[in-house]
């Protein structure tokens with residue numbers, strides 16, 4: 001029954017084929033093609049403690065399928081799923097003993113910054129924020145973990161992951177890459193030497209704005225053992241239904257990302273040509289674009305309220321296009337002086353380009369430019 005039992009055979013398949021099949025064998029009782037929602041908390045045991053399935057915090061077949069699928073897409077051996085991206089990130093920090101020093105990118109997701117500075121720093125962990133996109137960056141000797149988000153959010157700056165991994169490994173630090181914005185379709189950090197990949201699966205991995213979830217992926221067996229221990233001990237696990245939805249979303253990841261990217265490439269070039277736009281941030285791949293509208297925060301605010309196809313909302317990576325003002329929405333938890341330091345202006349507008357028809361997206365933005373100008 002099992003079709004892709006051999007990991008080498010699986011790894012030889014294209015990433016789109018693996019998005020559809022990895023970890024997802026036909027269900028053995030009926031042959032059901034789609035992995036069922038194993039909506040159960042516990043499992044009958046034929047003999048005491050001799051059965052692989054005991055309790056759904058520890059193991060669940062729907063979750064296992066999801067974990068195996070994402071691991072395969074990231075070219076990793078192991079995936080460990082969580083109930084949110086933040087729970088996955090929290091677990092990654094728990095891999096380190098108290099007193100550890102984390103070197104973190106200076107333009108990371110606002111919630112990551114808040115978790116590190118407000119929850120973990122008071123417990124004796126040290127965080128140093130630096131620009132990981134700077135090729136001259138020196139990784140201090142006492143660093144235990146380097147935390148990279150690439151492209152960054154919302155300025156979409158790109159880090160040379162392979163070069164940073166070399167510097168980090170030279171001082172004995174492990175490297176964690178938040179790959180939420182790039183997805184494994186465009187960037188696979190484990191292939192570049194990183195030790196752990198993290199995703200907010202809420203975004204492109206699930207892709208339909210109907211689940212909050214997270215995952216850690218690694219090929220290191222010892223790190224994986226620790227992650228599973230923490231997943232079971234802390235208990236921030238996703239329910240089977242959320243795992244099912246993520247598996248379903250993943251089946252079109254490669255198709256969605258092609259369209260997100262094609263439209264983002266078109267729209268970023270179109271924005272860059274405009275006189276009413278100061279600066280466009282687009283790394284050349286994936287589906288996120290940000291830009292600075294000429295004028296004040298009020299004009300930017302009129303802009304984001306004028307779109308109809310783009311929905312004014314936090315989050316990203318779904319099939320529907322979203323628009324937001326990072327300074328007062330997603331990045332409000334980053335202090336104003338830090339925002340000024342990293343060059344995040346109040347008038348920066350972030351777009352998550354969905355998979356609607358490009359002409360409609362363009363017309364919608366055109367309308368918003370007019371509304372912003374007519375304040």
Ligand SMILES: *Cc1c(COP(=O)(O)O)cnc(C)c1O
Pocket residue numbers: 084085086087109111112149153178180181199200201202203212213214
């Ligand atoms: C959304 C996001 C997170 C947090 O994930 P949740 O699923 O919202 O908990 C972490 N990193 C990045 C880059 C994100 O966009």
